[in-house]
Amino acid sequence: MENQELSRYRGKRILITGGTGSWGTELISHILPHQPAEIRIYSRGEAQQVISKRRFENHPALRYVVGDVRDKTRLDLAMHGMDIVFHLAALKHVPVCEENPWETVMTNVIGTQNVINAAIHCHVEKVIYVASDKGVDPLNLYGVTKLTSEKLIVAANNMAPTVFSCYRAGNVIGTSGSVIPLFREQILRLGEVTITDPNMTRFFIPLRMAIASLIHAESQAVGGETFVLKMKSIRISDLAELMSRELSPKKRVTVKQIGIRPGEKLHELLISRNEAARAIDIGEFYVIMPLVDIPKLNERYENEPRGIPGEYSSENAKLFTQEDFTELLRAEGWLDPDHPSPYLSRLSEEQLRHIYAANKWLGLS
């Protein structure tokens, strides 16, 4: 099934906004072996593009375009001739977004509308937008912009034949800003971990699984739907406990409780109470039907029963057992003490100890 989905990319021209980030890099590795005519990577930073180019050994199907999603003219040029667009570019660190609200709106909201306009103008077949659980009943600006972009993407379906769909997911294990590299660094260097609230829960998924599901969602998309990945969750105190046990088997690790931070939820939501009535269970995903009327979408799901019992939160989702999560972390190398985190390993012990207070720029989730 997965190979059939991937073979659809043969000969296709694909644009990935934010293609040098965690999701983009993994997406490239999934698609590249299946002979796309071109994967065009659109992002601002040349350094990250050079790193990506080296990582994929100058693959001839990859083309790097330096550009900002805020720049309509550049985006129009980059979108020319593309069949499929994965729109991943975003500012995503919660405190950074909070302190730079207009910059966040410009990139996450205006940038998304620019992607929509360019896709329509260039007759792109499909645009898939990666949304976030932080956009469900949002508590911070990052979430608000992710929700707004979902609405822009959904409504665009009534403007042109291009298919516009959303794929909503929770935390991906170990991406930049994730709590997992922080816990590892704290356990190994300080013998302590800082947790905000022992009852806090979070959805988690390995990056390769999130990308495989993103591709599956793209293959199913008819336009206007929000695919919600079914994810398991874990209590943060269990995560701290299992990482401490694995990384420091001989020495007891102290757990410091520092209280929930502004803009943070105790439990994340993938489907809100209000959306539950519009949700359809299609197996691997839930599909949320939009508030606007999209005839092609109604037709696709007309025979599917609508409504799920209530909100889908990291509190009521299926929980990972400590054993299952340990295996996931081990497989991804997060329980390997010799696998330093490039940014965190440069911090002093003092900075690492007071990371939440001292470094508001780390949007840990």
Ligand SMILES: NC(=O)c1ccc[n+]([C@@H]2O[C@H](COP(=O)([O-])OP(=O)(O)OC[C@H]3O[C@@H](n4cnc5c(N)ncnc54)[C@H](OP(=O)(O)O)[C@@H]3O)[C@@H](O)[C@H]2O)c1
């Ligand atoms: N990581 C998660 O756990 C998670 C969970 C759910 C949803 N998401 C969503 O998934 C997407 C990708 O996340 P990620 O973790 O891969 O993020 P990431 O590693 O921070 O990558 C972000 C990418 O966007 C680019 N970018 C940022 N601003 C841009 C702009 N103005 N114009 C063009 N490119 C820009 C960055 O490159 P430059 O800075 O060089 O431009 C980079 O390539 C985001 O939309 C995020 O909201 C992530």
